[in-house]
Amino acid sequence: MITDKKIALVTGASRGIGLAIAKRLSQANYFVVGTATTPEGVNRVCNLLDNQNGIGLLLNVNDKIEMEKTIKEFITNNGKISVLVNNAGVVRDNLFLRMREKDWDEVMQTNLKSIFLLSKLIVPGMVSMRFGRIVNISSVSGFLGTAGQANYASTKAAMVAFSKSLANELGSRNITVNCVAPGFIETDLTANINDQVKLEYLKNIPLRRYGKAEEVAGVVNFLIGEDASYITGTTIHVNGGIYM
Ligand code: NAP
Numbered sequence: 001m002i003t004d005k006k007i008a009l010v011t012g013a014s015r016g017i018g019l020a021i022a023k024r025l026s027q028a029n030y031f032v033v034g035t036a037t038t039p040e041g042v043n044r045v046c047n048l049l050d051n052q053n054g055i056g057l058l059l060n061v062n063d064k065i066e067m068e069k070t071i072k073e074f075i076t077n078n079g080k081i082s083v084l085v086n087n088a089g090v091v092r093d094n095l096f097l098r099m100r101e102k103d104w105d106e107v108m109q110t111n112l113k114s115i116f117l118l119s120k121l122i123v124p125g126m127v128s129m130r131f132g133r134i135v136n137i138s139s140v141s142g143f144l145g146t147a148g149q150a151n152y153a154s155t156k157a158a159m160v161a162f163s164k165s166l167a168n169e170l171g172s173r174n175i176t177v178n179c180v181a182p183g184f185i186e187t188d189l190t191a192n193i194n195d196q197v198k199l200e201y202l203k204n205i206p207l208r209r210y211g212k213a214e215e216v217a218g219v220v221n222f223l224i225g226e227d228a229s230y231i232t233g234t235t236i237h238v239n240g241g242i243y244m
Contacts, residue, residue, distance in 0.1 A: 012088030014041030167233030183239025
């Protein structure tokens with residue numbers, strides 16, 4: 001046993017929103033397992049969590065066989081996972097007429113199929129504990145149907161329906177399943193958007209600023225905590241009011 005704290009697994013914890021979530025949950029006294037796809041990312045997570053409050057774990061959500069091996073091994077050696085935050089995600093933006101099938105498939109695989117596969121590995125343990133908290137990181141894009149994001153928006157909308165189905169199926173086992181849908185948050189994911197588009201976007205945000213990763217992390221922390229024990233199957237929007 002690595003810890004007697006509740007274990008929280010956060011995918012894509014090497015940077016951006018995932019890193020902020022890992023930090024916040026470790027401060028809230030969870031033992032955080034933060035995943036990254038590279039050894040450098042794993043080191044970053046380890047340094048942040050200093051082994052007291054968690055560890056970094058090498059995990060590519062697109063590698064089904066390796067993921068199965070890693071998660072099963074982790075659970076056998078360290079105990080069941082109480083909290084799952086499906087945060088890892090990618091964009092491969094393009095207008096529909098130019099979007100390649102490869103970009104469609106990659107986004108479907110990384111953003112959507114991965115949460116099916118990972119939940120399959122972790123939910124049985126939650127069922128046997130009669131406790132579980134799952135938070136899936138969706139996006140405002142799934143609600144607005146942002147131009148240039150037909151692939152990404154589809155995955156983010158589907159995550160919401162997936163979460164509701166699981167919430168229905170797992171509620172009787174004291175497992176809650178919710179989504180957080182961020183708007184424009186300043187991370188690597190949004191860093192390459194051109195300034196003109198960014199300014200246009202800003203005009204439509206009632207709070208007139210972009211969001212911070214920590215503002216998403218706080219809501220995830222709320223959803224897995226005692227104060228949210230009667231909340232399941234819902235989505236909390238963290239978007240400065242751009243979608244209400
Ligand atoms: P980011 O800075 O680009 O970070 C993405 C994270 O996902 C990284 O940790 C990356 O790991 C991980 N990842 C990518 N492909 C992976 C794979 N195949 N297997 C495992 N991990 C993988 O993005 P972010 O802005 O923090 O976004 C985090 C989540 O929030 C995403 O689901 C995104 O769709 C959602 N979101 C973001 C915004 C925004 O404005 N930023 C808005 C709405 C929703 P490596 O570093 O190891 O590659």
